[in-house]
Amino acid sequence: xxxxxxxxxxxxxxxxxxxxxxxxxxxxxxxxxxxxxxxxxxxxxxxxxxxxxxxxxxxxxxxxxxxxxxxxxxxxxxxxxxxxxxxxxxxxxxxxxxxxxxxxxxxxxxxxxxxxxxxxxxxxxxxxxxxxxxxxxxxxxxxxxxxxxxxxxxxxxxxxxxxxxxxxxxxxxxxxxxxxxxxxxxxxxxxxxxxxxxxxxxxxxxxxxxxxxxxxxxxxxxxxxxxxxxxxxxxxxxxxxxxxxxxxxxxxxxxxxxxxxxxxxxxxxxxxxxxxxxxxxxxxxxxxxxxxxxx
Amino acid sequence: xxxxxxxxxxxxxxxxxxxxxxxxxxxxxxxxxxxxxxxxxxxxxxxxxxxxxxxxxxxxxxxxxxxxxxxxxxxxxxxxxxxxxxxxxxxxxxxxxxxxxxxxxxxxxxxxxxxxxxxxxxxxxxxxxxxxxxxxxxxxxxxxxxxxxxxxxxxxxxxxxxxxxxxxxxxxx
Numbered sequence: 001x002x003x004x005x006x007x008x009x010x011x012x013x014x015x016x017x018x019x020x021x022x023x024x025x026x027x028x029x030x031x032x033x034x035x036x037x038x039x040x041x042x043x044x045x046x047x048x049x050x051x052x053x054x055x056x057x058x059x060x061x062x063x064x065x066x067x068x069x070x071x072x073x074x075x076x077x078x079x080x081x082x083x084x085x086x087x088x089x090x091x092x093x094x095x096x097x098x099x100x101x102x103x104x105x106x107x108x109x110x111x112x113x114x115x116x117x118x119x120x121x122x123x124x125x126x127x128x129x130x131x132x133x134x135x136x137x138x139x140x141x142x143x144x145x146x147x148x149x150x151x152x153x154x155x156x157x158x159x160x161x162x163x164x165x166x167x168x169x170x171x172x173x174x175x176x177x178x179x180x181x182x183x184x185x186x187x188x189x190x191x192x193x194x195x196x197x198x199x200x201x202x203x204x205x206x207x208x209x210x211x212x213x214x215x216x217x218x219x220x221x222x223x224x225x226x227x228x229x230x231x232x233x234x235x236x237x238x239x240x241x242x243x244x245x246x247x248x249x250x251x252x253x254x255x256x257x258x259x260x261x262x263x264x265x266x267x268x269x270x271x272x273x274x275x276x277x278x279x280x281x282x283x284x285x286x287x288x289x290x291x292x293x294x295x
Numbered sequence: 296x297x298x299x300x301x302x303x304x305x306x307x308x309x310x311x312x313x314x315x316x317x318x319x320x321x322x323x324x325x326x327x328x329x330x331x332x333x334x335x336x337x338x339x340x341x342x343x344x345x346x347x348x349x350x351x352x353x354x355x356x357x358x359x360x361x362x363x364x365x366x367x368x369x370x371x372x373x374x375x376x377x378x379x380x381x382x383x384x385x386x387x388x389x390x391x392x393x394x395x396x397x398x399x400x401x402x403x404x405x406x407x408x409x410x411x412x413x414x415x416x417x418x419x420x421x422x423x424x425x426x427x428x429x430x431x432x433x434x435x436x437x438x439x440x441x442x443x444x445x446x447x448x449x450x451x452x453x454x455x456x457x458x459x460x461x462x463x464x465x466x467x468x
Contacts, residue, residue: 016375017375019371020371020374020375021371023371023374024369024371024372026370027368027369027370027371028369028420031369034368038364038368041361041364041365042364042365045361045364045365046365048306048310049310049365051310052310052311052314053310053313056314056317123317124313125313125314125316125317125365125366126313126316126319127313127316127366127367128312128313128315128316128331128332128362129331129366129367129413130316130320130329130331130434131413131422132422134366136313136365136366163368170368177422177424202425205327265317265318265319265320265321266317266318267317268317
């Protein structure tokens with residue numbers, strides 16, 4: 001049996017391990033901020049990555065198109081049935097919108113929690129080792145993206161921005177195991193029921209909405225959207241649908257399981273919502289404030 | 296020309312990994328399976344076996360740092376694991392016959408080792424709370440299957456290419 005490690009190598013290995021532990025400790029301390037060299041690396045690698053990812057998105061797009069073309073007949077039949085109701089609903093929506101503007105004018109209220117400026121962007125990579133649910137998108141601070149902004153697809157909310165560099169940003173998906181990831185949400189019904197989305201059930205792949213006042217009636221099938229009261233997300237981004245309601249560990253508040261409206265795999269184009277109303281670092285930004293002891 | 300092909304393939308594989316992870320997790324019968332692309336390390340093991348251990352070590356170190364800074368935001372995980380895997384596989388391949396099939400098997404074993412190491416790190420710094428059984432069924436086995444497909448498709452090509460470069464270098468280029 002030859003000697004696996006000679007003395008010199010053993011020393012190098014030991015020094016390596018020490019340096020490694022020091023580096024890990026150093027970078028774990030402050031993961032939500034990238035220093036200048038880190039930002040430079042992220043931007044350069046991000047640029048290279050987008051050269052590879054954009055053609056890949058094009059190819060998957062073509063395949064998806066062919067796939068949808070095969071279902072066109074069925075889909076067309078279904079859509080035609082819905083089209084009849086659509087026209088009347090659109091007329092009603094236009095009327096309600098106009099009414100809303102008029103009423104806002106009367107009470108002289110300019111700010112709207114719902115208003116946001118969408119920043120369109122492309123997903124350039126997903127964390128390959130998948131211990132954390134992270135995406136990197138191709139828009140950064142130069143495009144107006146900021147930390148804690150909501151990220152969504154056409155279907156609904158998918159996550160929030162946790163780190164920005166000039167030309168890329170890192171997005172953490174709501175399907176994360178990170179317990180500091182909170183979204184102020186509400187159940188839409190005859191009366192609005194507020195709560196917090198906290199945590200993700202891995203087995204059933206559903207979101208968990210906690211701290212719902214037990215005096216309110218939440219039923220299966222109700223829609224959940226962001227409430228805008230967390231300080232950073234705009235109001236009214238679709239999150240999902242309630243599938244199950246129970247009480248929390250202490251029996252004081254209700255807890256609801258929510259099936260997310262958006263699909264978290266195969267993401268290509270996403271939208272960052274830059275809220276128009278004043279932004280405060282509240283619940284939605286819990287990631288940056290609570291976790292770091294109010295820095 | 297082939298001189299630049301070797302590092303170029305390493306870079307291409309580095310950029311391909313996150314694209315393939317966009318497809319994961321895949322849902323089959325209501326269970327989700329995670330496929331972790333480990334293309335780069337397979338290629339580095341081939342370099343370590345057929346070309347030079349030092350070269351593999353160096354590529355592993357540089358690309359490991361980039362991987363950590365770009366994806367993980369913790370510097371030191373892959374910076375450590377990639378060179379370690381290269382070193383260990385080079386030490387093993389010295390003891391055994393250097394046939395393509397053995398190197399392929401070795402890269403599968405090393406993927407398992409890399410996954411176990413990364414699971415260990417992830418549980419230590421509390422990135423994950425999954426237990427070992429779940430890790431085994433939902434991550435390790437699908438990952439090994441998916442990567443064995445990759446090794447089967449490209450392993451022979453890698454070997455040919457790297458050996459070509461090696462003989463060229465022996466000739467004094």
